[in-house]
Amino acid sequence: MTFTDEHLVPIADEGLGNTAYLVDLGDGRALAVDASRDLRALLAAARRRRVRVAYAADTHLHADFLSGAVQLRHDTGAVVLASAAGRRAFPHTGLGDGDEVDLGGLTLRALATPGHTDEHLAFLLLDGPRELGVFTGGSLIVNSAARTDLLGPHRTEELTRAQYRSLHRLAALPDDTGVWPTHGAGSFCAAPPGTARTSTIGAQRRDNPLLAAEDEDAFARLLTAGLGSYPAYFDRLAEANRRGPAVLAGLPRLPVLDAAQVRALLAAGGEIVDARPAADYAAGHVPGSLSIPLRGRFATWLGWLVPADTPVAVVLGEDQDPDELVAQGYKIGYERLVGRLCGEIPRTATTAFLPAGRTPAGPYLDVRQTAEFAAGHVPGARHVELGVLAGRAADAPAGAVVACGHGERAMTAASILERAGHTGLTVLRGGPAEFAAAHGARLTTEKS
Template identity: 75%
Template sequence: MGFADDRLIPLVDEGLGNSAYLVDLGDGRALAVDAARDLRGLRAAADRRGLTVAYAADTHLHADFLSGAVQLAHDQDATVLASAAGHRAFPHRGLADGDEVDLGGLTLRALATPGHTDEHLSFLLLDNDRVLGVFTGGSLIVDSAARTDLLGAERTEELARAQYGSLRRLAALPDEVAVWPTHGAGSFCSAPSGSRRTSTIGAQKQSNPLLAADDEDTFVRRLMSQLGSYPDYFDRLAEVNRRGPRVLTGQPPLPALDPRQVKSLLAEGGCVVDARPAAVYAAGHIPGSVSIPLRGQFATWLGWLLPDTVPLVLVTDDDQDLAEIVWQAYKIGYEHLAGRLTGGLSAWLADGNQQAVTAFVTADRAEDRPYLDVRQEAEFTAGHVPGAVHIELGDLAVRAVDAPERPVVACGHGERAMTAASLLERAGHTDIAVLDGGPADYAAAHGRRLAEGGAG
């Protein structure tokens, strides 16, 4: 039908809540925008169309994932396009506001849109003088804007005011121009937004509450009021992306380890990450291991809860995708993967080692315990069990002392709660139960109504 249907391929990372884009330039070459280090999906899409990536554009120095641009430059001789103000320490074509790149029939024009970062660029995709769409990165996103606090609390308001100017500049584009953001629903780089990932300028002028702000001060208050917590690894990755991630020469390894090797690594300060489902972990696990079930959000919680400097040992089920685990770790810079316990927990037990168990209970079996809610602040405020103690999962490792004794730990379904229970067990808490379900299940089982607001 239109250009977006025929030649633009969105590549969505549901776990991080981000989108990369592959643009078919019509001559066997392609443009990649905001590609992540895990290039499996992009390469598959390019191969299906017989495309070679000739250009890799980054809208900004990403904080939530490692860029794949350097890898594309190495593998396919792609030209990296990025803001000159980012001072990247690897070969690239530095662009400033208004600079254009001839893509061979189409043109990419840089538009300075600071706010999410100082050096942020949006990219207009033009066919002659007609603007087809704009890659807005971490500036204008669907029904919101990207957060402005990643460079420190002391600069949050300054960058929010810059974001106001950037959104106004984008809103001046023709209504029919497509909006192709990087950040979206599920991204901790964005202020809260809906489930749609693309839009148009006209639609955003109608539905985006930030664009509806009467003035700059209202915009700033509205944006800053939506900023919740974000993973610790965000504070590291922008600089890694500025220097350029290490080029990989193939599938990163995940060596096989026997129980004795695992014990040796633990004695040297390593950590066991158990990627099995929450219920399987509850039934038996290596004492002191951290439960992070393999799902879309695996990378987020790995990066939020564990340092990137310690050797990590993986415990998995036989049917789990080991490549997925590895790439989720590598896309956020976690490369110290010591290996996987061969034979899993059965091998651990056969070697004469102990296991720990965690109660995984339904709502009707949890009423006599204090209720510990580990969801995000916005989730808790929207509806929680009256009297619940609230500690976000990301804060729990340093706030374990604030957790009640003998709690039932809960989130929305059980995965984050099992992670929280594993952290509490590491901190010395005992007799912990995890709720198999969420606050609505608990309230229904006990004839209660959920409370709203920040107080329990």
């Protein structure tokens, strides 16, 4: 076949900041790379192109989502391609450095690229001797490299130095070789904000600051300096992917729960997650419920804030899709979604949700990530990341204006604080620049 850009279909998950790929092999078959358990978009792309997924390749044991490879093997008969060093506990073709797979006209060559994980492989796609592109997973990503601290602080330096060698190995490929990473902007596996999702080797040699580092020590300092926090569920998913996610017959449906069932769930240690928009939660909600608006980032915050073994009842608006919520939960291995609340559940609590011009002058609590806060914040703001707020609720100032970049995370934070006993909170509908302008101030980068 003559490979063109049209044969490569990126499948972006904007919420997790990741990209899977569907490669049309030109003969009715396709290769999927780093597909997540939420296969809806990838399979829709396959149907549009009238191809069957015959191969499912995983670059590494993912920490931020459950792999869809096992499901593809069940549903389409796909051959799973993955690192032999990953010791996966389900049928797959284990590959090592330099191993090749004939895709029928194209060839996939495995390149050992440890760093993000020990067993990480990049997959170089070849048309005869010509390097078309490389699926780099969590090694070389656009203008950066994926984080190297997921196996614990005792391994970080070792893996960072392995990542240095892996990036320089990939950078030795021809300039016009495509760079097709899994992790991209918005991924907590680390990527600069606002960058493109794909690139070329030549562009990365020119633009990637990590490849410009003068030596391995400088590379290590630069990469580790940019590592922020990451969701709690990352610590369990790599092992879940090694064992292999359970095959699903379809997305389970959320049954409707009555008031008695909800009371029983709460008495058993369950949780109510209110997935309605922040404004709807503010206008009236079940006291003690956790606000996590259903959007692209829903899975991230569900997995970060709610333990995987906690049964959850959800509150949804009439125009929200329960299947979308379930798909996001199951994508990160969250399968304790018990049902959704019906209309008679009392929603007696409210939370002030106001634009910058109507909010009080302070105190101001910023719950964004550390990198966001450092880039510019309201002078005098108290900073506690949302992911750790439950354990630091006592650090939040009384009667605070709770803020993030737009309002969704701030409403989640307010719901955490309210059930910890805080009252008189105001959630900012907007971001720090709007608040500062409304109150005659300018953003600062100085530490509070």
